[in-house]
Amino acid sequence: MTKLATVITTSLLEIWAHKLRSLLSFLTMAIGVGAILYTFAITEGTSQRMKKAMAIAGQGRMEIGPKRGGDYKSKGLSPGLTLNDAKAIRSAFPELAMVSPEIERWGAGFIYKDFKDGSLAARGITLEWAKRDWGYTTRGRFLNQTDIDTAARVCVLIEPGRWLKKPWWIKRWASRKDDFNSWIVRRDLLGKNVIIGNEMFLVVGIIQEPTREKDPRWFRGRWSWGDGLMPITTLMKSVTSRYDASDSPDKIDSIDIDTGNEETVSSYRKKIEALMRLRHRGEEDFEVFEYRERYADQIAEQKKTARATLLMGIICVLAGGIGIMNVTLATIYSRIKEIGIRRAVGASRSDIVLQFVIEAMLLGLLGGIFGIALGLLGINTFLKDIRWMDIATFHPIHFMAALTIAVGTGFIFSIWPAWMAAKLDPVEALRYE
Amino acid sequence: MTLVHCENITKIYNNSFAALDQVTLAIEDGEFISIMGPSGCGKSTLLNILGLLDTPTGGRYRLEGQNASDFKDSRRTLWRRKKIGFVFQSFNLLPRISALENIMLPMTYNGLLRKSAAQKARFLMKLVRLEGKEANNPLQLSGGEKQRVGIARSLANDPALILADEPTGNLDSKSGAEILELFLDLNRQGKTIVLVTHDHNIAAKTKRIIKLKDGRIVE
Numbered sequence: 001m002t003k004l005a006t007v008i009t010t011s012l013l014e015i016w017a018h019k020l021r022s023l024l025s026f027l028t029m030a031i032g033v034g035a036i037l038y039t040f041a042i043t044e045g046t047s048q049r050m051k052k053a054m055a056i057a058g059q060g061r062m063e064i065g066p067k068r069g070g071d072y073k074s075k076g077l078s079p080g081l082t083l084n085d086a087k088a089i090r091s092a093f094p095e096l097a098m099v100s101p102e103i104e105r106w107g108a109g110f111i112y113k114d115f116k117d118g119s120l121a122a123r124g125i126t127l128e129w130a131k132r133d134w135g136y137t138t139r140g141r142f143l144n145q146t147d148i149d150t151a152a153r154v155c156v157l158i159e160p161g162r163w164l165k166k167p168w169w170i171k172r173w174a175s176r177k178d179d180f181n182s183w184i185v186r187r188d189l190l191g192k193n194v195i196i197g198n199e200m201f202l203v204v205g206i207i208q209e210p211t212r213e214k215d216p217r218w219f220r221g222r223w224s225w226g227d228g229l230m231p232i233t234t235l236m237k238s239v240t241s242r243y244d245a246s247d248s249p250d251k252i253d254s255i256d257i258d259t260g261n262e263e264t265v266s267s268y269r270k271k272i273e274a275l276m277r278l279r280h281r282g283e284e285d286f287e288v289f290e291y292r293e294r295y296a297d298q299i300a301e302q303k304k305t306a307r308a309t310l311l312m313g314i315i316c317v318l319a320g321g322i323g324i325m326n327v328t329l330a331t332i333y334s335r336i337k338e339i340g341i342r343r344a345v346g347a348s349r350s351d352i353v354l355q356f357v358i359e360a361m362l363l364g365l366l367g368g369i370f371g372i373a374l375g376l377l378g379i380n381t382f383l384k385d386i387r388w389m390d391i392a393t394f395h396p397i398h399f400m401a402a403l404t405i406a407v408g409t410g411f412i413f414s415i416w417p418a419w420m421a422a423k424l425d426p427v428e429a430l431r432y433e
Numbered sequence: 434m435t436l437v438h439c440e441n442i443t444k445i446y447n448n449s450f451a452a453l454d455q456v457t458l459a460i461e462d463g464e465f466i467s468i469m470g471p472s473g474c475g476k477s478t479l480l481n482i483l484g485l486l487d488t489p490t491g492g493r494y495r496l497e498g499q500n501a502s503d504f505k506d507s508r509r510t511l512w513r514r515k516k517i518g519f520v521f522q523s524f525n526l527l528p529r530i531s532a533l534e535n536i537m538l539p540m541t542y543n544g545l546l547r548k549s550a551a552q553k554a555r556f557l558m559k560l561v562r563l564e565g566k567e568a569n570n571p572l573q574l575s576g577g578e579k580q581r582v583g584i585a586r587s588l589a590n591d592p593a594l595i596l597a598d599e600p601t602g603n604l605d606s607k608s609g610a611e612i613l614e615l616f617l618d619l620n621r622q623g624k625t626i627v628l629v630t631h632d633h634n635i636a637a638k639t640k641r642i643i644k645l646k647d648g649r650i651v652e
């Protein structure tokens with residue numbers, strides 16, 4: 001124990017005596033450790049986020065939308081995705097947990113008195129919408145069947161959940177102070193008339209989302225600049241509707257389906273696709289994607305990036321190891337006389353090995369600590385755009401692993417030079433000038 | 434008691450040059466011996482073999498009755514640590530640590546706790562009359578003072594044998610005389626000392642003088 005303490009003190013003195021050399025040797029190591037830590041954090045964060053999102057959204061979710069890519073030209077046979085498609089699916093499979101058609105109108109715009117916001121999204125929905133993932137608290141009332149049937153000019157506004165305790169990394173993300181989301185939490189618009197997309201709507205309800213901490217959807221990457229919900233029928237007839245004259249009058253943007261559990265997704269998907277093809281007279285102008293797949297794609301994408309970063313990290317750590325080996329050799333050459341002296345006063349070969357290996361491991365440790373700082377800096381810098389929630393999750397194990405890698409590399413790369421030093425002939429070492 | 438017994442010790446370099454040639458020598462416990470001889474005659478070589486720092490190519494070396502020429506490196510290290518104290522002409526102190534820590538070095542290798550090592554090192558510094566210089570590093574000491582640290586270090590693990598290779602060679606005559614006094618004191622207290630020197634005045638004060646020439650003992 002005494003011996004180890006003495007060895008460490010000597011090592012620190014030695015490292016301190018060659019500050020620049022030491023710094024250079026552990027810098028590469030630090031970059032590598034930083035990259036590895038970064039990878040760990042991202043991988044962990046992504047998988048946690050996906051798991052949470054899957055758990056909340058339900059394993060049985062899928063969404064039908066128009067064929068993506070935009071280059072699909074209808075042969076004129078299919079009416080496109082319509083409200084009647086949703087109705088047909090609902091009546092064919094009444095056991096489904098949810099069949100929720102939706103029209104989305106991004107940037108519809110919102111005006112109330114002197115407040116204007118151009119980015120509010122108008123969403124046309126049916127009552128099925130309320131069956132989706134999350135329980136909200138509502139003031140006033142939600143839309144009802146009469147609203148839908150009569151295409152009433154009513155709307156329900158969404159008040160975003162607040163943070164109980166705002167994470168530091170959110171504070172740093174520049175957000176507009178005067179946007180709809182921050183504006184609405186300070187107002188009570190229940191019973192007021194507001195203008196959405198140039199038309200007047202009566203606010204019959206305000207939905208309050210849960211606090212951010214309790215809202216895992218938020219971790220799924222769902223983000224909006226404000227939402228106004230209205231009957232799908234109202235939005236369909238609205239002059240603000242963006243569709244071409246050639247479109248079917250009941251054209252919608254998506255149908256969100258929940259089968260209730262993961263096992264049934266594939267079989268329902270086949271049945272629903274068959275039904276849709278039939279209704280679209282054989283035209284494959286729609287696309288179904290399962291939430292599972294989307295998450296899997298995202299995870300795969302993340303993993304690819306993570307692998308590249310990890311590879312870079314490993315290469316850097318190896319380069320750092322070679323750097324440490326180089327420094328260890330340099331240290332040994334400059335201290336041959338010292339080795340002789342130590343041997344003469346009673347140091348064994350293993351004492352000499354220990355001396356240089358501990359020194360290299362300390363260098364590795366310093367590199368590791370530096371690397372952790374670099375990794376944190378990297379996460380803070382590159383992941384600031386938290387809109388897509390590339391949240392890094394830290395786990396004490398990651399820090400331990402990063403440090404272990406750094407210290408272990410120091411050990412592995414110094415053991416050979418240290419053994420060489422220990423095998424020096426003491427007499428020759430003493431005579432060395 | 435015979436502490437050291439050399440029988441026909443030979444050291445041949447490069448398979449041809451005999452630095453030591455059939456040296457036979459016995460050293461009794463409590464002796465004070467000086468070794469003299471021209472430069473290159475093999476004095477340091479002999480000392481290194483006596484101190485288990487080097488191995489002879491021929492002959493038998495017995496230390497405290499044990500055949501030390503058969504020892505493996507680990508055993509030689511252990512014996513060197515516990516039974517031998519080296520004093521060098523060029524002091525050979527570690528420059529980056531204090532005088533006290535230099536003296537503690539052999540004790541830490543011997544597994545002594547830091548506290549007791551420091552305590553003993555302080556006592557040894559008093560013995561070599563260096564109180565107050567504990568914290569100085571070797572660069573902040575005079576030549577004579579450095580050699581006292583060297584002697585204190587050689588005493589750290591209470592060795593049976595002190596081997597000093599021209600300990601006064603780098604000192605002026607006054608500090609040299611003081612260092613010799615120290616060795617004489619130590620010998621009076623019972624330490625066995627082998628001292629290499631070129632100085633006849635110093636050698637004259639020791640109990641026995643061995644003269645080497647071309648690797649052989651001439652008297």
Ligand SMILES: Nc1ncnc2c1ncn2[C@@H]1O[C@H](COP(=O)(O)OP(=O)(O)OP(=O)(O)O)[C@@H](O)[C@H]1O
Pocket residue numbers: 446447450452471472473474475476477478479
């Ligand atoms: N590693 C070596 N290889 C070859 N020859 C060596 C080696 N070490 C020492 N010698 C030779 O052995 C001889 C004895 O050397 P040694 O150092 O014992 O002399 P010395 O009596 O101590 O001399 P000095 O009084 O100058 O210190 C010398 O001639 C030297 O050149």
Ligand SMILES: [Mg+2]
Pocket residue numbers: 476477478598
């Ligand atoms: Mg010599």
